[in-house]
Amino acid sequence: MDAIKFVEQEFTQEKNFPAFRAGDTVNVHYKIREGNKERIQQYQGIVLQRRNAGLNETITVRKISNGIGVERIFPLYSLNIDKIELVGRGKVRRARLFYLRAAKGKKAKVKERRG
Amino acid sequence: MSGLIGKKLGMTSIFDANGKQIPCTVIEVGPCVVTQVKTSDKDGYSAVQLAYGEAKEKNSPAPLKGIVAKANTTPKSKFAEFKGFEQELALGQTITVDLFAVGEFVDVVGTSKGKGFQGVVKRHGFSGVGMQTHGQHNRLRAPGSIGASSDPSRVFKGMRMAGRTGGVRVKKTNLEILKVYAEKNLLVVKGSVPGHKGSIVLIEK
Numbered sequence: 001m002d003a004i005k006f007v008e009q010e011f012t013q014e015k016n017f018p019a020f021r022a023g024d025t026v027n028v029h030y031k032i033r034e035g036n037k038e039r040i041q042q043y044q045g046i047v048l049q050r051r052n053a054g055l056n057e058t059i060t061v062r063k064i065s066n067g068i069g070v071e072r073i074f075p076l077y078s079l080n081i082d083k084i085e086l087v088g089r090g091k092v093r094r095a096r097l098f099y100l101r102a103a104k105g106k107k108a109k110v111k112e113r114r115g
Numbered sequence: 116m117s118g119l120i121g122k123k124l125g126m127t128s129i130f131d132a133n134g135k136q137i138p139c140t141v142i143e144v145g146p147c148v149v150t151q152v153k154t155s156d157k158d159g160y161s162a163v164q165l166a167y168g169e170a171k172e173k174n175s176p177a178p179l180k181g182i183v184a185k186a187n188t189t190p191k192s193k194f195a196e197f198k199g200f201e202q203e204l205a206l207g208q209t210i211t212v213d214l215f216a217v218g219e220f221v222d223v224v225g226t227s228k229g230k231g232f233q234g235v236v237k238r239h240g241f242s243g244v245g246m247q248t249h250g251q252h253n254r255l256r257a258p259g260s261i262g263a264s265s266d267p268s269r270v271f272k273g274m275r276m277a278g279r280t281g282g283v284r285v286k287k288t289n290l291e292i293l294k295v296y297a298e299k300n301l302l303v304v305k306g307s308v309p310g311h312k313g314s315i316v317l318i319e320k
Contacts, residue, residue: 011129079134
């Protein structure tokens with residue numbers, strides 16, 4: 001197992017992400033390549049979960065786009081992630097917020113966390 | 116085929132230069148000791164016997180103890196023969212993962228995971244009976260007909276049926292080497308290799 005961690009470490013590129021957790025609102029700057037052109041797409045939403053550890057960690061980000069819920073999964077150490085901005089912190093009582101998918105009205109809100 | 120003996124450590128995934136996520140397997144390879152050099156004069160064919168992995172002396176049978184004593188090394192747990200090394204190898208010489216270079220393609224031989232008694236759909240890739248409705252209720256994964264009736268009045272030998280699956284020697288060919296860590300005896304290859312974590316594999320070049 002140690003050897004696998006060693007290999008992952010060797011391939012991990014240093015990323016300066018802010019500390020965030022499930023319930024926080026983040027803005028992911030994702031590089032998109034179209035032909036030879038490269039542009040950056042922003043995707044802002046609530047983090048539903050952080051999954052796996054090390055090089056294979058992923059985050060699931062949910063947002064409501066034109067009234068339709070959209071979820072995207074980003075590999076955290078993907079080279080296509082330019083940066084991640086922490087927009088707001090949320091007060092939640094669990095690490096995986098799948099209840100948000102079915103929640104409506106006030107239950108679908110995440111309260112702001114202070115301090 | 117020259118090659119080395121190793122141990123499958125597990126899988127992970129890495130990102131390549133284009134940002135693509137690639138599944139890969141980490142294998143501990145060698146160091147292997149040359150325990151016998153077979154020549155066509157003496158043995159009728161030329162090959163090199165390599166040994167890998169430490170074994171307790173009390174668990175080594177006497178013939179193997181004699182072999183390792185001749186090579187002036189400690190008792191080993193796994194022995195295998197390889198052919199076609201480029202350089203001349205002497206008894207007792209150690210070969211490390213340096214044999215492989217990044218970008219080369221290797222074959223990996225191992226014993227696949229045992230899957231127990233399995234039906235024909237999993238074991239031989241049969242497609243089952245085809246329909247789930249129209250009166251089918253309990254033979255979705257059945258093999259179908261296994262032969263004709265009164266002529267020949269028997270089932271032909273080798274008919275593919277259910278049975279013990281997995282646990283056999285499997286060779287996975289043309290795996291690209293992504294990285295070699297000589298100081299830690301590690302090899303990272305693209306894709307999966309047969310067997311459980313910790314199982315012995317042969318890496319052939």
